[in-house]
Amino acid sequence: MIMVSLVHIKNLFVIIPFLLLTIVKPNEATNVLDFGARADGRTDSTLAFQRAWVSACGSGSPVILDIPYGRFVLRPITFSGPCRNVIKLRIQGTIVGPSNYRVLAQSNVWITFHRVNGLTIDGGTLNAGGKSFWSCRRLYGNCYNGAQSISFVSCNNVVVRGLTSLNSQKSHMSIKNCNNIALNYLTLRAPSGSPNTDGINIQHSNRILIFGSVIKTGDDCIAIGPGTKNTIVNRIHCGPGHGISIGSLANTLEEDGVENIIVANIVFWRSTNGVRIKSWARPSNGYVRNVIFRNIMMFYVDYPILIDQTYCPHNICPRQNSGIKISNVRYSNIRGTSRRKEAMQFTCSPSNPCTGITLQDIRLTHATNLNEPAVSTCSYARGTTRGIVIPGSCF
Numbered sequence: 577m578i579m580v581s582l583v584h585i586k587n588l589f590v591i592i593p594f595l596l597l598t599i600v601k602p603n604e605a606t607n608v609l610d611f612g613a614r615a616d617g618r619t620d621s622t623l624a625f626q627r628a629w630v631s632a633c634g635s636g637s638p639v640i641l642d643i644p645y646g647r648f649v650l651r652p653i654t655f656s657g658p659c660r661n662v663i664k665l666r667i668q669g670t671i672v673g674p675s676n677y678r679v680l681a682q683s684n685v686w687i688t689f690h691r692v693n694g695l696t697i698d699g700g701t702l703n704a705g706g707k708s709f710w711s712c713r714r715l716y717g718n719c720y721n722g723a724q725s726i727s728f729v730s731c732n733n734v735v736v737r738g739l740t741s742l743n744s745q746k747s748h749m750s751i752k753n754c755n756n757i758a759l760n761y762l763t764l765r766a767p768s769g770s771p772n773t774d775g776i777n778i779q780h781s782n783r784i785l786i787f788g789s790v791i792k793t794g795d796d797c798i799a800i801g802p803g804t805k806n807t808i809v810n811r812i813h814c815g816p817g818h819g820i821s822i823g824s825l826a827n828t829l830e831e832d833g834v835e836n837i838i839v840a841n842i843v844f845w846r847s848t849n850g851v852r853i854k855s856w857a858r859p860s861n862g863y864v865r866n867v868i869f870r871n872i873m874m875f876y877v878d879y880p881i882l883i884d885q886t887y888c889p890h891n892i893c894p895r896q897n898s899g900i901k902i903s904n905v906r907y908s909n910i911r912g913t914s915r916r917k918e919a920m921q922f923t924c925s926p927s928n929p930c931t932g933i934t935l936q937d938i939r940l941t942h943a944t945n946l947n948e949p950a951v952s953t954c955s956y957a958r959g960t961t962r963g964i965v966i967p968g969s970c971f
Contacts, residue, residue, distance in 0.1 A: 605640040606632060608648070615646020615669060622651045633659035643667040643700060649674060652683040652723065657692035657731075667700025667739070677708040680745055681720035685727045692731045699738040702726060706743040710770050722746040722772070728754050737761050747774040748793070754781040762789040768816035770794035775817065778804045780832060786812065793817040797847070801825075802862060803832030809839045819849030819877070822867065824887050825900045826860035833863035842872045844912070850880040851910075853902060854887040857925070860899035867905045874912030880940050881907060881920040883930060883957070898925040908936040913943035919950035919967055922957035933959030939966045 606628065609615070613624035625648070632641045638661050646669045671687070673680045680686050686704060689695065704725050712719035722745040728734060730753045737760040741748040748764040751757055759776065766773035775791035778784055780803030790813045791797040797814035800807065800822045814820060820842065822834055844850045851869040855862075874880040883905075885898035902924065919940035924930035942950040954970035961969045 604635060604637055605642060607642040607644065609644065613648055615644065615648055617647030617649065617672065619649060620651060620674070621648045622653050625650060625653060629655045632663050633657060635661055638662045638664070640664045640666050643669050643671070645669045647672050650687065651679055652686055654688040654690055655692065656690045659692060659694070662694030662696075663692075664696040664698060665700075666698050670701040670703055673704045677705065677712070677745070678720065680704060680723040681709050683723050684721055685750075686723045687726045688729060689727070689731055689734070690729045692728075693733055695731065695734045697734075697736045697739060701740040701742065703742040704744045706745040706766065706770060706773070709745040713771055724748070724750050727752065728757065730754065732756055734758070735760070739763075740765075742766070743770075744773050746772045747777050747795075749775065750777040750779075751781050751784060752779050754784070756783050757781065758785045758787070759789065760785075760787045762791070764789070764791045764793060766793050768792075768794055774799050777801060778807065780804070782806055784808070786810070789813075791817060796821045799823070800834060800837060802827070802834065804834050804837070806836045807838070809837075809842070811841045813843045813845065815843075815845035815847035815875075817847050819844060819847045819852050819879075821849065821852045821854055822864055823852070823854035825855035825862050825864070826858050826898050827856065829859055829861060829899075831860050831862035833865065834867075835863070835865045837867045838870075839872075840868070840870045844872070844874050844877050844880070846876045848878045849882055850874050850877045851907070852879065852882040852884065853905070854882075854884045855898045855900040856888070856894055857886045857898050858894040858896045862899070863901040863903070864905070865901070865903045868908070869906070869910065870908040872910045872912075874910065874914065874940065876913055876915050876943050878915045879918070879921060880912065880914050881910065881938075883922045883924060885925045886923055897927040899928060900925065901928045902930040904932040905930070906934040906936070907938060908934075910937075911939045914940050914950050915944055917942055917945070917948060917951055918953050920952035920970070922952075922954045922970070924956040926956050929956040929958055931958050933957055933971070934962065935959065935965045935969055936962040937964060939964065941966070
């Protein structure tokens, strides 16, 4: 079964880059300044951006929408489709949130693209100015929900390249119910202590490519959620942050599974986790299958390799058995240092043990105590080893 899945995953390297060719070269150009936007960092340009989008979306031919140098203030905004043709957003300036953090915090999302088919976003910076929101959460707890910086919902054939997102109130970017999305050369940054500032969250989406990016956050660098399929994460620098996670899963009984995932050529630097699969300990019909973690370097990572089917971050725990079925997960060519003695932990479900786990060419050492070798621990995990595996397998 895994051989079939590997062939299928390899085909993604052909399928996903093909979407780059689906964005026809625009032959018209317009500028947000023409619709009244001001690049002074003070004037609210939300209405001007909305007018510019409506004009571009209604164009009968492909169009470039320019956002020039300067600082543009935007309140929460939705760019809706479907559009008549493809659009390229060419961003040279910086988009900033209003000075009053509550304007964004009362909304779940700052910038939303909804039902857009055929979009390129090239360059630019988003700065949500999340510091005031994080301070409110630390001091008072209840400070509205906070906003994700940018979200793609029910979109197809989207390329985002060279975008920088700074200081998001919550997640920098989310992908929901989308197909054919390429995220290339992103820089996503928030301080390590900033709460829930995930880099990229993906759910219910197919054929996603994340490539050549630097992600430094206070939560997961990338979170691959329910319903995510045929996804490649390649050449990422992660840390600080909580690593690259599949999950959390088992949020509901009826939950879509995760399958055909490659996470490769990753550097983790002082992150809490490296590669992690996490699910709540409650019934669910979901699954994780056909996953490859390969060519990974770990530098001072707390939990380099982790499967946790008793996930419970705030001590309000279901205390049941996870229904998530984890199978055919391969770890290969993973090296580096663990800040804890337990470099590999496989805590699986008693009612649904992990099966088909493969460890190949692993070398993880205990960074904080060279006289105490790293170890692996297993609960209800079944698998095999190939090549040199340090610490030794607990299967």
